[in-house]
Amino acid sequence: MKKASILLLVIALAGFALGSCVKEVITYCPFCGQANLKEVSDYDKGTGLTSIYYKCQNSNCGRKFGAGKL
Numbered sequence: 001m002k003k004a005s006i007l008l009l010v011i012a013l014a015g016f017a018l019g020s021c022v023k024e025v026i027t028y029c030p031f032c033g034q035a036n037l038k039e040v041s042d043y044d045k046g047t048g049l050t051s052i053y054y055k056c057q058n059s060n061c062g063r064k065f066g067a068g069k070l
Helices: 001-023
Strands: 037-044 049-057
Touching: none
Parallel strands: none
Antiparallel strands: 037 049
16 A cells, blocks of 8 residues: 555646646747747637637737737
8 A cells, every 4th residue: 555655646746747847937039039928828719628728918019929829
């Protein structure tokens, strides 16, 4: 029983470590270089999918980018 709980703990820690690596942190807009970004998520009721993208808050730029905008 003790070995099973240790194995479960190791698997959980590995899952958290891999999960934290999946999402990259975007710190600046690749179009204007400003660091003022907002993460936006849209849920489509028809498909049941959520798309996540970033929007630049710079008034001169305002571009949207990210994997959700492909």
